[in-house]
Amino acid sequence: MEVTKAVIPAAGFGTRFLPVTKAQPKEMMPVLDKPTIQYVVEEAVEAGIDDILIITGRGKQAIERHFDKSYELEEELEADGKLDRLDRVQEIADLADIHYVRQKEREGLGDAVLYARKHVGDEPFALLLGDTIIENDRGCTETLIKQAEEYESSVLSLERVPCEQVPSYGVADVDGSASADGSFPVTDFVEKPPQEEAPSNLAITGRYVLTPQIFELLAETEKGVGGELQLTDAIRQLDHVRGVELAGDRYDIGNIPSWLQANIEMAIRHDDGEMNEAVEALLKEQFV
Ligand code: G1P
Numbered sequence: 001m002e003v004t005k006a007v008i009p010a011a012g013f014g015t016r017f018l019p020v021t022k023a024q025p026k027e028m029m030p031v032l033d034k035p036t037i038q039y040v041v042e043e044a045v046e047a048g049i050d051d052i053l054i055i056t057g058r059g060k061q062a063i064e065r066h067f068d069k070s071y072e073l074e075e076e077l078e079a080d081g082k083l084d085r086l087d088r089v090q091e092i093a094d095l096a097d098i099h100y101v102r103q104k105e106r107e108g109l110g111d112a113v114l115y116a117r118k119h120v121g122d123e124p125f126a127l128l129l130g131d132t133i134i135e136n137d138r139g140c141t142e143t144l145i146k147q148a149e150e151y152e153s154s155v156l157s158l159e160r161v162p163c164e165q166v167p168s169y170g171v172a173d174v175d176g177s178a179s180a181d182g183s184f185p186v187t188d189f190v191e192k193p194p195q196e197e198a199p200s201n202l203a204i205t206g207r208y209v210l211t212p213q214i215f216e217l218l219a220e221t222e223k224g225v226g227g228e229l230q231l232t233d234a235i236r237q238l239d240h241v242r243g244v245e246l247a248g249d250r251y252d253i254g255n256i257p258s259w260l261q262a263n264i265e266m267a268i269r270h271d272d273g274e275m276n277e278a279v280e281a282l283l284k285e286q287f288v
Contacts, residue, residue, distance in 0.1 A: 010130030011057035108228025129206035136248025170232035173199035
């Protein structure tokens with residue numbers, strides 16, 4: 001089994017971030033100098049994938065414009081001798097072969113993924129949620145792909161979250177111990193369970209490698225929690241699913257505290273020394 005394609009759903013409303021997201025997609029929220037979805041595309045590219053399908057919807061045109069060539073801007077930067085900025089702008093359009101399909105109605109994450117069926121075909125694929133940045137030393141998607149290829153199985157990235165937060169996530173029911181590489185079989189999943197019914201506090205983090213069986217299952221799955229077609233309800237019917245707990249920092253950009261945290265922590269870790277110092281000085285001034 002070889003994973004050569006990635007799918008990035010970016011069709012949801014950004015209601016928790018209104019009014020910022022009234023006229024711009026939440027996936028375009030900047031973290032430092034890049035929109036969130038660029039980090040997600042870069043994670044897929046770093047995992048060796050150059051065929052990416054982004055699921056968009058109404059009001060999401062800014063995403064296509066961002067990954068397109070920008071002739072006027074490039075000419076202006078060249079004429080002004082701003083060559084380092086020109087490089088950065090050109091790199092975006094050359095990142096990968098990016099395709100788009102529009103979800104017609106917002107019927108849930110499972111419905112959005114079903115729109116990838118024609119493009120992906122009968123192949124396994126990586127799935128990365130477009131509003132979540134994951135930073136760790138070895139790319140999350142790269143690790144999942146290695147394990148999926150080794151076990152010939154779907155693999156999901158999981159993270160232990162505080163118990164009171166489990167109702168916001170898909171949650172795994174795990175049986176058996178982890179193999180040497182840290183992955184383990186998952187027997188069941190439940191989407192957004194009440195805290196007292198959750199089988200664990202191992203939450204789905206927004207990075208998956210799925211076998212194409214998921215499309216058949218999604219097509220037959222009924223709407224679930226919130227009246228939406230839930231991806232998790234189809235994943236729980238897959239023949240084999242493994243989970244892996246990955247270290248690293250995960251930022252769900254759809255809410256303000258997490259978006260602020262992403263900006264601050266990523267500024268401090270950034271290799272631009274001037275920026276690190278400026279942000280650290282600002283924090284000291286405010287909190288020390
Ligand atoms: C989605 C998935 C959920 C997952 C979460 C991660 O939920 O349905 O299983 O745990 O992403 O962020 P959403 O956040 O879109 O409600």
